[in-house]
Amino acid sequence: MVTEALILSGLLFTIGAAGVLIRRNAIVMFMCIELMLNAVNLSFIAISRQVGVSAQLFVIFVMTVAAAEAAVGLAIIISIFRHYSSVDVRNFRLLRW
Amino acid sequence: MVGPPVVPALVALAQEAAQSAEAAHQAAYVPFLPSWMILLPFLGFLFNGAVGFFAPQQRKLVSVVGPGVLGLAALIAVVNLVMLAGVHDAEAVIRSYFVWIDIGQLRIDAALQLDQLSILMAVVVTVVSFIIHVYSIGYMGADPGYARYFSYLNLFVFFMLVLVLAANFPIMFIGWEGVGLCSYLLIGFWFTQGEKAEAGQKAFVVNRIGDFGFLMAMFALYAYLGTLDFHTVFEMAPRAFEYGGAAVTLITLFLFLGCTGKSAQIPLYVWLPDAMDGPTPVSALIHAATMVTAGVYLVARSGVLFALAPISMNVVAVIGAVTALFAGTIAVMQFDIKRVIAYSTISQLGYMFLAVGVGAFTAGIFHLGTHAFFKALLFMASGAVIHAMHHALEHAGEPAGEDMTQDMRNMGGLRSHLPTTFKTAWVAALALAGVFPFAGFFSKDEIIWSAGAAGQTVLWAIGIATALLTAGYITRWLVMVFHGENRMGREVRGYLHEAPLVMTGALVVLAIGSVVTGWVNIPEALPLLPEFTWLHGFLHPSFEAAEHILVEHLGEPAHAAPVGGGEGVWAIISTVAALAVIVIVFNALRAKKYRPAAEAVEPSGPAGLLYHKYYVDEVYETLILRPFRGICRFSWRVIDQVVIDGVAVNGTAYATRFFGWIVSRLQTGQVGTYALIVVLGVLVFLGFVTL
Amino acid sequence: MDFTQLIFYVAAGLAVVSSLLMITRKNPVFSAMFLIVALFSIATIFVLLGAHFLAALQVIVYAGAIMVLFLFVIMLLNLGHDFEPDIRGRLGWAFMGGLGLVLFAEILTAVQGAPGDAGGDVLTPWFEAKGVVAGVAEPLFRDYAVAVEITGVLLLVAMVGAVVIARREA
Numbered sequence: 037m038v039t040e041a042l043i044l045s046g047l048l049f050t051i052g053a054a055g056v057l058i059r060r061n062a063i064v065m066f067m068c069i070e071l072m073l074n075a076v077n078l079s080f081i082a083i084s085r086q087v088g089v090s091a092q093l094f095v096i097f098v099m100t101v102a103a104a105e106a107a108v109g110l111a112i113i114i115s116i117f118r119h120y121s122s123v124d125v126r127n128f129r130l131l132r133w
Numbered sequence: 134m135v136g137p138p139v140v141p142a143l144v145a146l147a148q149e150a151a152q153s154a155e156a157a158h159q160a161a162y163v164p165f166l167p168s169w170m171i172l173l174p175f176l177g178f179l180f181n182g183a184v185g186f187f188a189p190q191q192r193k194l195v196s197v198v199g200p201g202v203l204g205l206a207a208l209i210a211v212v213n214l215v216m217l218a219g220v221h222d223a224e225a226v227i228r229s230y231f232v233w234i235d236i237g238q239l240r241i242d243a244a245l246q247l248d249q250l251s252i253l254m255a256v257v258v259t260v261v262s263f264i265i266h267v268y269s270i271g272y273m274g275a276d277p278g279y280a281r282y283f284s285y286l287n288l289f290v291f292f293m294l295v296l297v298l299a300a301n302f303p304i305m306f307i308g309w310e311g312v313g314l315c316s317y318l319l320i321g322f323w324f325t326q327g328e329k330a331e332a333g334q335k336a337f338v339v340n341r342i343g344d345f346g347f348l349m350a351m352f353a354l355y356a357y358l359g360t361l362d363f364h365t366v367f368e369m370a371p372r373a374f375e376y377g378g379a380a381v382t383l384i385t386l387f388l389f390l391g392c393t394g395k396s397a398q399i400p401l402y403v404w405l406p407d408a409m410d411g412p413t414p415v416s417a418l419i420h421a422a423t424m425v426t427a428g429v430y431l432v433a434r435s436g437v438l439f440a441l442a443p444i445s446m447n448v449v450a451v452i453g454a455v456t457a458l459f460a461g462t463i464a465v466m467q468f469d470i471k472r473v474i475a476y477s478t479i480s481q482l483g484y485m486f487l488a489v490g491v492g493a494f495t496a497g498i499f500h501l502g503t504h505a506f507f508k509a510l511l512f513m514a515s516g517a518v519i520h521a522m523h524h525a526l527e528h529a530g531e532p533a534g535e536d537m538t539q540d541m542r543n544m545g546g547l548r549s550h551l552p553t554t555f556k557t558a559w560v561a562a563l564a565l566a567g568v569f570p571f572a573g574f575f576s577k578d579e580i581i582w583s584a585g586a587a588g589q590t591v592l593w594a595i596g597i598a599t600a601l602l603t604a605g606y607i608t609r610w611l612v613m614v615f616h617g618e619n620r621m622g623r624e625v626r627g628y629l630h631e632a633p634l635v636m637t638g639a640l641v642v643l644a645i646g647s648v649v650t651g652w653v654n655i656p657e658a659l660p661l662l663p664e665f666t667w668l669h670g671f672l673h674p675s676f677e678a679a680e681h682i683l684v685e686h687l688g689e690p691a692h693a694a695p696v697g698g699g700e701g702v703w704a705i706i707s708t709v710a711a712l713a714v715i716v717i718v719f720n721a722l723r724a725k726k727y728r729p730a731a732e733a734v735e736p737s738g739p740a741g742l743l744y745h746k747y748y749v750d751e752v753y754e755t756l757i758l759r760p761f762r763g764i765c766r767f768s769w770r771v772i773d774q775v776v777i778d779g780v781a782v783n784g785t786a787y788a789t790r791f792f793g794w795i796v797s798r799l800q801t802g803q804v805g806t807y808a809l810i811v812v813l814g815v816l817v818f819l820g821f822v823t824l
Numbered sequence: 825m826d827f828t829q830l831i832f833y834v835a836a837g838l839a840v841v842s843s844l845l846m847i848t849r850k851n852p853v854f855s856a857m858f859l860i861v862a863l864f865s866i867a868t869i870f871v872l873l874g875a876h877f878l879a880a881l882q883v884i885v886y887a888g889a890i891m892v893l894f895l896f897v898i899m900l901l902n903l904g905h906d907f908e909p910d911i912r913g914r915l916g917w918a919f920m921g922g923l924g925l926v927l928f929a930e931i932l933t934a935v936q937g938a939p940g941d942a943g944g945d946v947l948t949p950w951f952e953a954k955g956v957v958a959g960v961a962e963p964l965f966r967d968y969a970v971a972v973e974i975t976g977v978l979l980l981v982a983m984v985g986a987v988v989i990a991r992r993e994a
Contacts, residue, residue: 129803132802
């Protein structure tokens, strides 16, 4: 079952990555990133059978970081939305020379 | 986990007190309140520091608390000594209060080792400190920094006790650095005067060189043995180190480098004469009786390591003997009342190192103890003289700078003005000169004898020569200060007066100590005297292991001097010779007329060489400090300003900005593009890893 | 195929399908809903893999707190209707799909090097000895205590940062 879980993790990660590339809605891109993080978590859990419980601890840290990231990321989105009245990433082009 | 150590320490204290009371009557040695011995001076420091900070005018309070805590600590130390003396060959007791450092394999406890050596040192330290604290009440009475002074002095005693009672090298190092700090603070006590602050800095910087050695020795010990506890280190050392091997030689040489810094031996002795800028009781306590002897204590404590390294032993002995002679010759031509004694201290410390260097650890510690009394006494007698001179000059309305009050050419004939000081100074001088039956006779005789018995003919001869030199310069000192005609003006002379009772009382107590402390170790070889080698037997457990190694590899010490004759014969010869020197110098100098310092001409020729202390400070200035300053200026002007600031820092910034400008053209500002590039990067990377 | 495996495949299928739906729905609210389904399915797989405590965390923290936050923001910004066309065109689909396939192929290659079920199971005896929660908590607060502290700081910073960023400019 570990191998299958790893394959599933890879599949979900790929879907998340594809989502980030396909979508232009910042919030949905963000959700895709969350999916990618979860795919990584899944692979951690899968290998924790063999390497012990410390792999699961990494998942806890990933979750915490994801929560922090969600808070800050959503705050940024809100702030951007206030400015552009849109969450389309094509509008955000100030971050260049 | 490192918690606040206060609570466990308090709990340990309570338990300890209970245990002490309970087990006092048992056969084994149970230390009596050892932690209080250390804590009392520290509490005194906090209290006096607080007083100095918030209510500097509360002199009465400080006068009670400052010496009081020391009195109690001395009492505890003496009780411990008596208890320990009552137990035959008592095992060392190690009291661990809390874990200080616990990282990986390294575990360092805040622990005290209570054995014969450390308790003896603690007694010397606390008793002498107590007397000097009492003396300071009189000497520093008019100083605005009275409370600050006592808080520093208390803190010093605290660190000194940490040093001597520590159970491992790092804790000892805390004490070692702490006493250095207090020494710095007290040398520069009158820090508003530039050269005094500089003298403090000189002491501090020179000591850093020595501390480097101490640290290196600790690192090496840890690398080889994996522990820094005295007990374990000395137990493992004979098995872990090859006799005379490079490792143990290196470690002990590094340790000795630390000793040369702290104990003012060649080549790092230069700070000690300048340290005389501090208040005189400080010179007596720190720079004569206690702190500067820490190096001797360290060598004695690490006797096992030194015994395993014959080269280091020889280095210690040779440096000690050479320093003794070298400093002794300088003392002959000094005119500052304190500098003479300062060089004498360096010389006597040389004797102690000579002793421990030839394996006579007991003799070294013995001389340390007796020297603490008579040298403290000499300093404090000087202090009484300076005190009197200062007051007299001030009353007479003349300048009372140190060049006036401390120059012996301005003194002379003070015996009628300062009778008690005069008598006690003679006692101390006779003890220093090694005249029977004063304390110095027994300890110095044993050192010289040990050097001869160890087969070191040259060092033995240097020892005897220095002993005669000592008798000479201290007689010169006595004559110039107390005998002959007074060289001050009539008006000033009228204001000269004896020091107050707290000061003369302390002098008398120390004078008694300068006589009787020698009697704790009377060798059997002396005719007409009962053999009484109490100290030898008492310290035997502390030095047993080291002496065992020495005997195993070098054989039993000889029982005759290198040129024949037994210990008793040579003891008589040396004391007679010292007396002869005293009489000759006394008669030669008494009639001599000195001009007051203001009108004096600088000595020239060989005397000038000695007067200028062999120009060692100048040589250091030319050979070390000036090139070093040159290197510093080069580093500043060329390396720092041109290479680092110009090329490295600004150049990097310009280059970064230039390439950044090029790369910035790649930025689109589009999140999607970035995401795509990241994914492509991951693809390429994964491709490399997997395929 | 025993019962556990059956559940695994059902959950795995559900996760894949719902995540695919998530990236293809135009309405962000739907996307969020499908992501929640995917997260629940992953939580199920956590349980099957022996990570009971983390499964609970997954449901509470992810599917609960974080996704509620997402939905909240979507609603707040009124993105549930009048959505702009935000999905790339056919060419983009093909290109991204190709990239995805390559990525998946590479991951599959990497997974083949992993030991799989043959690698043994140290987790089950550990949890049997320590208990499901204590087995996680003990190493977390002993070996990773510093990391936990730092994570706490991170959360604090994130909280303050979120407040500062989202604050309406005065």
